[in-house]
Amino acid sequence: MYGSRGVRAFAARRTSAAILGTALLMTACSSGGDGEGDGPDKSAGAEITQQPKDANPFWVNPEGTAARQMADLGADGKKAEAEQIRKIAEQPAAEWISPENPEEQTRGFTEAADKAGRTALLVLYNIPHRDCGQYSQGGAADGDAYRAFVDGVAKGIGDRATTVILEPDAVLHLVDGCTPEKFHEERYDVLNGAVDKLKSLKNTTVYLDAGNAGWGDPDQIFEPLKWAGIDRADGFSVNVSNFYSTEESIAYGKRLSAKVGGKPFVIDTSRNGNGPYTGGDAAERWCNPPGRALGEAPTIKTADPLVDAYLWVKRPGESDGECKGGPKAGEWWEDYAVKLAEAGD
Secondary structure, three states, rough: OOOOOEEEEEEEEOOOOHHHHHHHHHHHHOOOOOOOOOOOOOOOOOOOOOOOOOOOOEEEEOOOOOHHHHHHHHOOHHHHHHEEEEEEOOOOEEEEEOOOEEEEEEEHHHHHHOOOOEEEEEEOOOOOOOOOHHOEEEEEOOOHHHHHHHHHHHHHHOOOOOEEEEEOOOOOOOOOOOHHHHHHHHHHHHHHHHHHHHHHHOOEEEEEEEOOOOOOOHHOHHHHHHHHOOOOOOOOEEOOOOOHHHEEEEHHHHHOOOOOOOOOOEEOEEEOOOOOOOOOOOOOOOOOOOOOOOOOOOOOOOOOOOOOEEEEEOOOEEEOOOOOOOOOOEEHHHHHHHHHHHOOO
């Protein structure tokens, strides 16, 4: 087991997908224009506008968890805390698609992003036997259930501009011994199928997850990535839900890129501002580590031509799991969110 391997926060959607989609579309329509952030409006997410499109084309959800928490804190008179949470709420963060009504969820997010003139950023994290029984265990019941999930997502995306991070840890756990051998063939099959299905869409970009700078060596994962369909994907993602610095992640990604045909990659910079945690139990340094900070804001203007984007794939402020006093994986943790934002000052 690698202590640097992150557990992925899988945020459960408690609101019905239909209601969520409707609310997002109403918000997007009320914001008007191309979403360039030309000033506040009167909607529920009025304080949240889109980032400049030339550097940051990804959609900011004005009704996201951080935006709602910011509004609640402001209403309670906690203005200082609200302003810290604003640093999270005003940046685009990925939407993690849950298995309940994936088509409706995805349609709601992508249509709202399209109305704002932006690209939706989605994470698919529903692979069978997910997370090897740890905090984010679960996933689809079997390969057929997963294929149906991906089909629903694809229908929800349609021809709208979308970037997909495909199955954090799914390939890594085939390599590090976490996922039993008996499940390997099925996993490779469904990952290949997901790449093909998503790439058949007109405006969808797909990055297959490839671990992080601290788990091991690129020599261990490049062939499994090829078996999972990296040749047909647009590239790969690194550092999802982890804390390795951007510099470390670029170095890891470039070494791996050289072994998979020069594919570009994206880096999750959501919480890597202070780099990885080196104290405490080495087996759980990835889980809600103290003293971390927000990293570079999402952008397509990066430090290396092989890096397509810095993204906030992990949603800052959501717990990694029930460790160090945190709530369940994917649940909002206000105290941790405020500290992430403050540490970035």
